[in-house]
Every structure is written in structure tokens, then in C-alpha cells.
Amino acid sequence: GAGVSQSPRYKVAKRGQDVALRCDPISGHVSLFWYQQALGQGPEFLTYFQNEAQLDKSGLPSDRFFAERPEGSVSTLKIQRTQQEDSAVYLCASSPQPGHGKIFGPGTRLTVT
């Protein structure tokens, strides 16, 4: 597609539920990133894929967070047993090469009640 798409755009989960957030990067983009943006903050790095390889997951806040990109295109960020502090906008971005400017998707706003 023309840009990075994310779904769902909004998600309300009850505390303890599992959620899955999807990202469709720009076709052919090697690099894919997930960021978490809390209200009033800049995006915080979560994890990075180069093709299907997850090269860095140092930003994932706990082992409840898991990301995958099995075929090197679509990626899913899964959060298990959601907590209120997980409420944020989750941004996906892709770029043709690491280090280059990123194209961001619209984000998924997750609210945990």
C-alpha cells in the first residue's frame, strides 16, 4: 500500500485480557519498528525487525510483550494480561534501510480499563 497501516485503530481491553496489534508496513521496507507513545511523551522504542529477524527487543517493557514478523512483512505486537500502565498509542514504522527516516502508521490507541 501507499503507507503504513495499523489495525485496530482503537482498542479497549479489560485488565488481564490479551491484545494483538497489527502492522502492515510499506511493501519492500526491510526495517520495521514498534514504538509506544504515552500521553504527553515522545515515542519510546520497543523493538526492531530487519526482515523477519527481531534484532532488538530491548525496549519491550516486560515479558508480557511479544512481537513477531514471521514472513518479513506484516508484524504483530501482542500484549498478554494487559495492565492499566499499558494504555498508550502503539506506533509502527517502517523504513527501506535501518537508520533512515521512518514512515509511521496512524497508531493503535490502547486503553486498558
Next chain:
Amino acid sequence: AQSVSQHNHHVILSEAASLELGCNYSYGGTVNLFWYVQYPGQHLQLLLKYFSGDPLVKGIKGFEAEFIKSKFSFNLRKPSVQWSDTAEYFCAVNERGFKTIFGAGTRLFVKA
């Protein structure tokens, strides 16, 4: 750890005023520098970037930024703002790799 500081969290200007948003970073090595913008209701988009060469870079919509290595700064400027520049602006840095660190953002409101 690498960090990015944006000095102003909120800026209010009248149309035609000049704009300068400060950005400083902590990393001492070779870096790529970026400014991203988020207009109301839209997603983050790249405004301009610096990789190497001329430290004064020009981006879209009349924005420019100057990389001053000795000051670890990459300030964003525009000589005359418009109401449509109302947005949130993020400075970002990466260490010539993949991990980009963002500042907390500056919300700019331009009064018509």
C-alpha cells in the same frame, strides 16, 4: 544512555512570527538527526533529516534545521510561521543504526 532534550514543551506564536525549537542530544558519536511533525489528527511524518554534509538542512514547508556538532544541537527554525504549522514537533536521533530516540515533543500553537 543516549537522550534527546527538547527545551520547550509548549510554544505559542502569532502568524508571521519566527520560530526556533531547541533540541539537544547526549550521544557523542556519529549520529543521524531528524525532526518529525504530527499535525492534529494525523500521524507522525518526517519533516527533515541530517545524515552528513552541509549542517544546514532544509525540509518541507519552509522548515530548516542546523546541526551544531560542538553544541550537540539540532534546532528547528522557520522564518515566518503560519496557522497551519500548529502541530507537535519531535526531534529524534539515531546512532547510525536502527534505534532512534525521540524527544518528548514541543506543541506549537500558531494564533491566526
